[in-house]
Amino acid sequence: MLNPDDFIITRKRKKYKFAKFANSSSCFEFEDWQLQAVDVVEIGAGNGLFCVELAARRPHMQFVALDVKGDRLQKGAYEAEARGISNVRFLRARADQIAELFSAHKVRQIWVTFADPFPRKNSAGRRLTHPAFLARYCDLLRADGELLIKHDNRDFFHWSLEQLVAQEWRITELSFDLHESLLSDEYKIQTTYEQRWIREGLVTNFVNARR
Numbered sequence: 760m761l762n763p764d765d766f767i768i769t770r771k772r773k774k775y776k777f778a779k780f781a782n783s784s785s786c787f788e789f790e791d792w793q794l795q796a797v798d799v800v801e802i803g804a805g806n807g808l809f810c811v812e813l814a815a816r817r818p819h820m821q822f823v824a825l826d827v828k829g830d831r832l833q834k835g836a837y838e839a840e841a842r843g844i845s846n847v848r849f850l851r852a853r854a855d856q857i858a859e860l861f862s863a864h865k866v867r868q869i870w871v872t873f874a875d876p877f878p879r880k881n882s883a884g885r886r887l888t889h890p891a892f893l894a895r896y897c898d899l900l901r902a903d904g905e906l907l908i909k910h911d912n913r914d915f916f917h918w919s920l921e922q923l924v925a926q927e928w929r930i931t932e933l934s935f936d937l938h939e940s941l942l943s944d945e946y947k948i949q950t951t952y953e954q955r956w957i958r959e960g961l962v963t964n965f966v967n968a969r970r
């Protein structure tokens with residue numbers, strides 16, 4: 760049974776979070792962003808906390824956490840501000856808009872973390888590892904740039920690997936259990952979804968691919 764009062768409070772809370780997004784100097788709407796070169800982009804970043812951790816470790820690089828949901832992104836923005844981390848920004852935009860947001864062939868890393876799996880076959884075009892998105896990532900990445908994907912869902916991950924191979928990406932690092940692997944500790948920084956899945960006993964699949 761839905762309680763209408765809860766519903767009103769929820770809507771108010773969302774409005775409050777959107778206001779926080781609008782008030783933060785590190786949060787940008789698609790319309791307010793100008794084409795520019797950045798080092799690392801996380802697509803579908805959710806609350807952006809993973810990107811904040813990456814940015815804290817690499818203060819000389821410029822990071823962008825991109826998501827369609829500003830109410831989520833504002834959380835990372837306030838965390839970065841509280842910790843004095845100024846090399847990460849939060850951009851409310853769609854993944855299909857990235858060519859208009861970042862200079863071509865300048866990005867060192869693109870992260871796709873726990874993307875919505877869209878399991879239905881006729882929604883495959885919305886998966887952030889669909890060939891149409893891989894082509895956009897390729898256009899942004901430097902010649903030595905890396906696409907890094909983390910996911911809990913084996914079906915989504917296998918499908919993504921198949922797309923990478925079919926589109927002639929080179930797999931340089933691969934693990935079906937990242938946290939038990941000897942791969943970089945930086946890859947093991949946990950996103951918010953990842954923390955949740957690990958608590959539920961799932962493992963993280965990880966791939967690093969280059970063109």
Ligand SMILES: C[S@@+](CC[C@H](N)C(=O)[O-])C[C@H]1O[C@@H](n2cnc3c(N)ncnc32)[C@H](O)[C@@H]1O
Nearest residue numbers: 803804805826827853854872873875950951952
């Ligand atoms: C399952 S959540 C994962 C969030 C975060 N990466 C994490 O691991 O905690 C997927 C996120 O992708 C975002 N998303 C889905 N499709 C997108 C698109 N086409 N462009 C930008 N963001 C998208 C959603 O809004 C959501 O925040």
